[in-house]
Amino acid sequence: MPSTSPAGTFPAHTPAASQIFTTVLTHGPLTRQEAARRAGLSPAAVTKAVRPLIEAGFLVEDAGAEVRPAVGRPANPVRVDGGRALFAGLKATGDELIGVLTDLCCRIRVARRVPLPGRTPSEVLPVVADLVRELLTEAEGFGVRVLGLGIAVAGDVDRTAGTVRRSPFLDWRDVPLAGLAAEATGLPVTVDNDVRALTVAEQWFGDGVGLADFAVVTVGAGIGCGLVVHGRVVSGAHGVAGEIGHVPVVPDGPPCHCGDRGCLEAVASDAAITARVREVTGVPVVDAADALALARQGNAGARAVYARAGEAIGRGIATVANLLGPERVIISGEGLAAYDLFAGQIRDAFAAAAFGSAARCEIRTRPLPFEEWARGAAATAIQSFVGR
Amino acid sequence: MPSTSPAGTFPAHTPAASQIFTTVLTHGPLTRQEAARRAGLSPAAVTKAVRPLIEAGFLVEDAGAEVRPAVGRPANPVRVDGGRALFAGLKATGDELIGVLTDLCCRIRVARRVPLPGRTPSEVLPVVADLVRELLTEAEGFGVRVLGLGIAVAGDVDRTAGTVRRSPFLDWRDVPLAGLAAEATGLPVTVDNDVRALTVAEQWFGDGVGLADFAVVTVGAGIGCGLVVHGRVVSGAHGVAGEIGHVPVVPDGPPCHCGDRGCLEAVASDAAITARVREVTGVPVVDAADALALARQGNAGARAVYARAGEAIGRGIATVANLLGPERVIISGEGLAAYDLFAGQIRDAFAAAAFGSAARCEIRTRPLPFEEWARGAAATAIQSFVGR
DNA sequence: CGCCTTATTTTCCACTGTCAATGAAAGAGG
DNA sequence: CCTCTTTCATTGACAGTGGAAAATAAGGCG
Numbered sequence: 001m002p003s004t005s006p007a008g009t010f011p012a013h014t015p016a017a018s019q020i021f022t023t024v025l026t027h028g029p030l031t032r033q034e035a036a037r038r039a040g041l042s043p044a045a046v047t048k049a050v051r052p053l054i055e056a057g058f059l060v061e062d063a064g065a066e067v068r069p070a071v072g073r074p075a076n077p078v079r080v081d082g083g084r085a086l087f088a089g090l091k092a093t094g095d096e097l098i099g100v101l102t103d104l105c106c107r108i109r110v111a112r113r114v115p116l117p118g119r120t121p122s123e124v125l126p127v128v129a130d131l132v133r134e135l136l137t138e139a140e141g142f143g144v145r146v147l148g149l150g151i152a153v154a155g156d157v158d159r160t161a162g163t164v165r166r167s168p169f170l171d172w173r174d175v176p177l178a179g180l181a182a183e184a185t186g187l188p189v190t191v192d193n194d195v196r197a198l199t200v201a202e203q204w205f206g207d208g209v210g211l212a213d214f215a216v217v218t219v220g221a222g223i224g225c226g227l228v229v230h231g232r233v234v235s236g237a238h239g240v241a242g243e244i245g246h247v248p249v250v251p252d253g254p255p256c257h258c259g260d261r262g263c264l265e266a267v268a269s270d271a272a273i274t275a276r277v278r279e280v281t282g283v284p285v286v287d288a289a290d291a292l293a294l295a296r297q298g299n300a301g302a303r304a305v306y307a308r309a310g311e312a313i314g315r316g317i318a319t320v321a322n323l324l325g326p327e328r329v330i331i332s333g334e335g336l337a338a339y340d341l342f343a344g345q346i347r348d349a350f351a352a353a354a355f356g357s358a359a360r361c362e363i364r365t366r367p368l369p370f371e372e373w374a375r376g377a378a379a380t381a382i383q384s385f386v387g388r
Numbered sequence: 389m390p391s392t393s394p395a396g397t398f399p400a401h402t403p404a405a406s407q408i409f410t411t412v413l414t415h416g417p418l419t420r421q422e423a424a425r426r427a428g429l430s431p432a433a434v435t436k437a438v439r440p441l442i443e444a445g446f447l448v449e450d451a452g453a454e455v456r457p458a459v460g461r462p463a464n465p466v467r468v469d470g471g472r473a474l475f476a477g478l479k480a481t482g483d484e485l486i487g488v489l490t491d492l493c494c495r496i497r498v499a500r501r502v503p504l505p506g507r508t509p510s511e512v513l514p515v516v517a518d519l520v521r522e523l524l525t526e527a528e529g530f531g532v533r534v535l536g537l538g539i540a541v542a543g544d545v546d547r548t549a550g551t552v553r554r555s556p557f558l559d560w561r562d563v564p565l566a567g568l569a570a571e572a573t574g575l576p577v578t579v580d581n582d583v584r585a586l587t588v589a590e591q592w593f594g595d596g597v598g599l600a601d602f603a604v605v606t607v608g609a610g611i612g613c614g615l616v617v618h619g620r621v622v623s624g625a626h627g628v629a630g631e632i633g634h635v636p637v638v639p640d641g642p643p644c645h646c647g648d649r650g651c652l653e654a655v656a657s658d659a660a661i662t663a664r665v666r667e668v669t670g671v672p673v674v675d676a677a678d679a680l681a682l683a684r685q686g687n688a689g690a691r692a693v694y695a696r697a698g699e700a701i702g703r704g705i706a707t708v709a710n711l712l713g714p715e716r717v718i719i720s721g722e723g724l725a726a727y728d729l730f731a732g733q734i735r736d737a738f739a740a741a742a743f744g745s746a747a748r749c750e751i752r753t754r755p756l757p758f759e760e761w762a763r764g765a766a767a768t769a770i771q772s773f774v775g776r
Numbered sequence: 777c778g779c780c781t782t783a784t785t786t787t788c789c790a791c792t793g794t795c796a797a798t799g800a801a802a803g804a805g806g
Numbered sequence: 807c808c809t810c811t812t813t814c815a816t817t818g819a820c821a822g823t824g825g826a827a828a829a830t831a832a833g834g835c836g
Contacts, residue, residue, distance in 0.1 A: 014792065033814065045793050047816055072813025073801040156745060166744075213625045225711070229617045236713015237601045240745040243710035248703065248741075251639035251650060260741060262639060315636065322631035323613070323711060325624020353636075353648060356554075357544060357628040402823070421783065430825050435785055460782025461832045 010385060011056045016041055017049035018387045021058070024080055025105070025386070026209050029062045031075035050078055057084045058104070080104055086142060087385070088135045088149045088187070089378025090128060091194060094119060094169035099131045100371045101138055101146070102378040106205040110138045111371040119170050121180065129184040136185075149187040150381030151177060152197040152373055154222075158239050159192045159380070165239065190377075190384040195242060197376030198332070199226030199233050200383055207330050207364055214328045215320050217244065218368075219313060219335030223265050229324060245269070247319050249312040264316040268309035270335060276305045292338050303341060310342025314349025321350070321358040328362045336368055398773060399444045404429055405437035406775045409446070412468055413493070413774070414597050417450045419463035438466055445472045446492070468492055474530060475773070476523045476537045476575070477766025478516060479582060482507060482557035487519045488759045489526055489534070490766040494593040498526045499759040507558045509568065517572040537575040538769030539565060540585040540761055542610075546627050547580045547768070553627065578765075578772040583630060585764030586720065587614025587621050592767055595718050595752055602716045603708050605632065606756075607701060607723030611653050617712060633657070635707050637700040652704040656697035658723060664693045680726050691729060698730025702737025709738070709746040716750045724756055 012018045016039070023039045024030050030038070032046040039046070053059040062079045082105035091098045094116075101110040114131055117123055132149060139146045155167035162178025164170075178189040192200070199216045202208035208216070208228060216226040225244035227234040234241045245265035246258050253262025254272065266272050270288040277291040278284060280301040285291045295302035317329050331339075331346070343365075351359060400406045404427070411427045412418050418426070420434040427434070441447040450467045470493035479486045482504075489498040502519055505511055520537060527534045543555035550566025552558075566577040580588070587604045590596035596604070596616060604614040613632035615622040622629045633653035634646050641650025642660065654660050658676040665679040666672060668689040673679045683690035705717050719727075719734070731753075738751060 016793070031814075032816095042794055043815070044795080044817080048793080071803060072811080073799095073815075075814060076801095211625070227711070229622060230620050232618050234617060234712060236745070237599070237715035238713055238745040238748050241711065241713040243713075243743045243746060246710060246741065246743050247707055248636055248639070251636070251641070253639070258741075258743060319635055319707065320711065322634060323615070323629065323708065324622060325626055325629040325631075327625035353634065355631045355634050355646060357624070357626040358631060360626050404824070419783075420785095431784070432786085432826080433824050436824080459834065460780080461784075461830095463783060 009056070010058070010387065011052040012049065012387065014049070016045055017053070020046055020049045021053060021080075022204075022386060022388060024059060024078055026204050029077040029079035031077050033075070035078070054078070057081060082107060083142070083144060085385075086139045086144050086146045087378045087381045088132055088146055089152070089197075089374040089376065089381060090131065090149065091152045091197075091373035091377055092116070092124065092128075092170065093154070097124075097127055097131055098371060098374040099135055100374040100378055101135045102375060102382075104382065106201060106375060106379050106382060108371055108375055109142065110135060111374070113370070119172075121172065121175050121177075124170070125180055125184055128181055132181075132185045132187070146187060148190065148381035148385045149181065149185055150190045150192070150197065150377035150379065150384075151181060152192060152194040152377035152380070153177070154194045156240050157191055157193040157196075159190065159196075159235070162189065162191050164191065188381075188384065190380045192377070192380045194373055194376065195224040195226045196233055196235070197380050198373060199228060199376075201372075201376040201379035202226075202330055202366075203228055203233065204379055204383065207328065207366055211327050213324065213326045214330065215317075215324065215326045216330045216332060217313070217317060217320070218333035219268060219331065220333040220368075221270050223268055223313070223316065224333075225320065227320075227324065227326075244316050244320060247316050249315040249319075250308070253312075264312050267312040268316075268335070273305055273309055273335075273338075276308075277302045280305055288335070288337075292341075295338070295341055306338055306341035307345050310345030311349040313342065314346040314351075315353045317346070317363065318350045318353035318355075318358070321361045322353075322355050325358055326361055328364055331363065331365045332368045332372070334368060336365060339365055397444070398446070398775065399440040400437065400775065402437070404433055405441070408434055408437045409441060409468075410592075410774060410776060412447060412466055414592050417465040417467035419465050421463070423466070442466070445469060470495060471530070471532060473773075474527050474532050474534045475766045475769045476520055476534055477540070477585075477762040477764065477769060478519065478537065479540045479585075479761035479765055480504075480512065480516075480558065481542070485512075485515055485519055486759060486762040487523055488762040488766055489523045490763060490770075492770065494589060494763060494767050494770060496759055496763055497530065498523060499762070501758070507560075509560065509563050509565075512558070513568055513572055516569055520569075520573045520575070534575060536578065536769035536773045537569065537573055538578045538580070538585065538765035538767065538772075539569060540580060540582040540765035540768070541565070542582045544628050545579055545581040545584075547578065547584075547623070550577065550579050552579065576769075576772065578768045580765070580768045582761055582764065583612040583614045584621055584623070585768050586761060587616060587764075588771055589760075589764040589767035590614075590718055590754075591616055591621065592771065595716065595754055599715050601712065601714045602718065603705075603712065603714045604718045604720060605701070605705055605708070606721035607656060607719065608721040609658050611656055611701070611704065612721070613708065615708075615712065615714075632704055632708060635704050637703040637707075638696070641700075652700050655700040656704075656723070661693055661697055661723075661726075664696075665690045668693055676723070676725075680729075683726070683729055694726055694729035695733050698733030699737040701730065702734040702739075703741045705734070705751065706738045706741035706743075706746070709749045710741075710743050713746055714749055716752055719751065719753045720756045720760070722756060724753060727753055 036043040036046045060081045082103035156165040164175045178191045182189045212231040218224040223245040225242035246263040250262035256263035256266035424431040424434045448469045470491035473492045544553040552563045566579045570577040600619040606612040611633040613630035634651040638650035644651035644654035
């Protein structure tokens, strides 16, 4: 529906071309040979696919890239011109909207956050429209068009249909967000679950590049998990997967809002940690920052709470690793601010609970700037644009 | 029988042909149109792929199949001629070998079990050779050739390489079983992990047909789990996945040999149940059959042990469902003999621990005749033959 | 018997990606 | 400085695939 002018047209009409573009996008500058090898195609196919992409400006020859054994004709690497296109990404929480403008390589160019006046779709959508308009204005400064918008929402989201089926924080049910936002902004819109969006960003632009099986675990207000199996993000048969928050991890642990006891989320979420620190130390901390500060001051009780949380996270990750055998688990989330307080426990608990080969799984952490969720949304928009 | 090509040649050289054959194999008799729809191809493509398969005898036109709205030209359904080929499947445990002969539709024609005199490869292989020879002799009675051999082994198996990397029951390490067995039998050999093999059988010939995401949980000497995600069996980055046995399910439960407490396997495996029944009732039961008999007689203590095991299994399944969102979970295994004793608990515990949409996952049980593991092995051989 | 409907087959045909040969761009060696 | 070697990239012919559309088949119906 939005104007598909020559500028917005992506000249990769065959699956192979799409695949080659994705390979170059995710694996940095690549010679045509190397790209062919990685994509499992012939060099000839790469030459043919690459030409229109260069002509359209999405790829550029990159003479300055790595030089290798200098014998024979020098290679002529190709890379994606990130500046060729921009994408907008939005993350909606219950009370604010975070928006970023990224380039085609998903590097953040602009970031914004605005409060939400309310939670109903009719209150949120105007803010979305305003924020996107603002981002589009910024984009003019770069002289490049914005080719897509991604929106990340916590909860049960059907990306294909573009609808938010259920969002606890926004209290939405069956909102056709993609359609509404497309109408309000004039951009092609991709809507996805927030953790999945973050996982997509890792898969294409982060620590998941090149891996067919990995997991992303987010620690913060809740504990989330995004899974990639067979090279594809898992959505489950009913559109929901990665519910790691209610894996039982602590024998006879604290009661969880789900009705069970000792769930990961009842031990390691921000709220759980804060409450527990209050209970153990008697200090009336009110949020995660308070609790963290107290622990950093050396308060033994608070530190023990973090240690227990770390152990729980480690066991939760071990459960994922035992079931799926991923090559790597990436830990991220706002809760990572406390990483130094539970890193050891995570690793120890993981090692103790990972069975056999699952222990070969690498654990990696990745800081999470506040715009990262919105960047994930932009990554889904890029993915849609490239046609994967 | 017009055997134009050599009997062992499978005339499906393009991926599309393979896919069409698989579709017809797994979805019973199908009209060409229906097959095209399901495979996402044009009817013309089906006609072309089907002809050589009919000529080679792998497919037959099945006039007697379902009749539908009788207007227009009558449809002409096609089905796989199971009798066109036979496959052998072997399951190796620590002390015996179970072998079956199945047809192309994986229906068992002959089943055998023989004890193993020892566990070293050099002790096991001759028995394998003998048993296969016996099955080949049986096959002569059907006048059809055996086109492949599948071998299922518990433990860490690399199907692609055809090696058993580690098998606890056989105490093997890095045994190139596929090669050895191929040499000993003259058949193409596929080696796979036993639970994965069972999962393959369900995916193609059982309750997993048509599902892109499901799980198989086996209850018996151990607790195993086979996963299918995105329509493919999960093997994990290191060849191992589905380790559900050490998911913590009972707060402060009994110690497990893995060093943790309250693992699913420490509560619901045969050995755990037997030991616990002995402990609770004081009756010196020595195996699962004893324990089961005692519970069936109405012994309250024994029944409580089964109830607890059921609850543990239900929670384990919920963990899988929460993480992967499968459409269905199929429970099988020797332990299913006690199903009436813990069915209710499995369902209740699952319902309590499954979060949101995960609860929409269907739980189904499937009895497990003793030859079923070997049938799974045959299924992997069929899969290899068809070229998937 | 001609017409209508639906299934299947046939007949091109566009298109993709590979192959093998050729061109290009260095450095090495004489 | 010229030629050879090496490796990367490109070209043009080509084989195969699967699709679209038209033709054909096989009933039932009036």
